[in-house]
Amino acid sequence: MQIWTTEACVERERFSYWREVLCEAFVSLNPILKQEHAGSDFTGEVSSRPLSMSAQTRVFSRAQFVQRRWDEIRRNPVEFCFANFQLEGSCVVRQDGQETLVLPGDFSVVDSTRPYFLDFREDWRVLSFRIPREQLVSRLAAPRQATARCVSGQAGLGLVAARFARSLEQMDASVGIQAQHGLSAALNGVIAIALGATLEAQEQDRVPVRTAFRQAVETYIADHLSEPGLGPDLLAARFKVSRRTLYGLFEEEPFSVSGLIRELRLRHSARDLCSSGHPGVFAVALRWGFNDASHFSRLFKQRFGISPRGLAASVEGEVKPGTNSCGSVQNLL
Template structure:
């Protein structure tokens, strides 16, 4: 991973340094600061993911222009898929303008002029992907640019959650594994935009990988929600329950089994806290409404009842 930060520079040089960072980490761009002053705050963390470059960038408010002169100076052919993590951005390309807010994402094409307006402090997770293979998957490539794509549900939610999960990868992944994950991300993003039917068929395994990863992340983040169930998950991802179940066919755990197992593990963590709540409160917190049922399945999972589990944790090591 490579990291650039303006904190490494004297205040009067920070913005000029930032301009150089953007051109090196992304493509040739013309940044314009929105707040005048001596210093400027910005940080970029970049790492490869196969042929894709994954970059986390955070900065103060600014405009970013890629005009004809920047394209002529740096004629590269990439697509940027930008996931808005904090703040908002007005993105403009090919006569289309969209407001992209936190949780949404958009794409731009480096071969034509585009404009990004970050009006406040912001943070974006950006993926630079090779242009030709990405656009080849789309039914309407030109219509894809500068659209606000919601990350709240359906394929957009899959894409967003899968993209976020890529931030936590082990840096020692093999080149083949990185390329597989890069392909999966491209597949789910193009599916959100409207991929060609023959492409969807070819990329079925990659889409399943991304969808499965996104669902697992969603489950882990919503375990305390009493309404979490296969039905609510399928509705959020806009898929049938049959499609959801099929994602877990090769897994030792079903969707319901994963929810139950993770809730038991979270409840076990709570039981070991020094200032823990009562066993009943912990069971209720993690979606177990029947204490006797909770005790039975807890013992099946950990080999001890909740009370025995707590007592064992208090015994000094022999």
């Protein structure tokens, strides 16, 4: 991973250095610091790593305009699309006569072969994917209508794309190039379908998109385990699919949707109960989405061979020798 930060520069040189960073990490760009922030302490950081033929880049900085004009295009005539997932702050995006406001959780796409304008209105953080232009444009039914368009990350395919994109940040550095090809194709396919893919592209990307869809659901589950209402109905509504489609994503997996939720909740509960500082058995159950103490106790004992109270007691050495304890339970996690 390559990292650039303005912290290494004296204050008066930071923004000029930032201009160089953006051009090196992305394409030739013209950033402009907003007048109201000209006297403030400027900061910016970029971290980037490859993903097959693409690049995955996280950016943080202050409010500013960023534009790619015909001057920059002539100087640096490269052909990429940038899928920008807004993590913090907001951005007004303009290209091809279209304008949209992108808020945290949403994403938009710009095309480096034509001018575009970005207005970051406050401190912002973005996860950006630089995609070879043909890999995305060839999948789209109407490429010119796909730029400067906000895709909501709150539900449906936008949520799938946003969740899958975030999951790629956790990708192990040792992942081989073939696996990277697969992940990159899956991301491109999901983005294209969210923007309006051709029927041919939808069929071509059916398998990788299915994988990305399941992974997006899994990350959503992991992030919302503490919500008692988390279940197939909520997930189907959130991702805008039928329960049948949702169940189908997990047909070949070790756990069903409900089974995965239950398993992850039990694992987190067991880890908490193995800590001497836990707030109590029922409090732990509530923390991880169980609101029925007897149901929680029954499921827990079926999974680990010991009741949650028995596991909590084992932390204090209050169980008989030979009885399951934290050590044996942790071997099952």
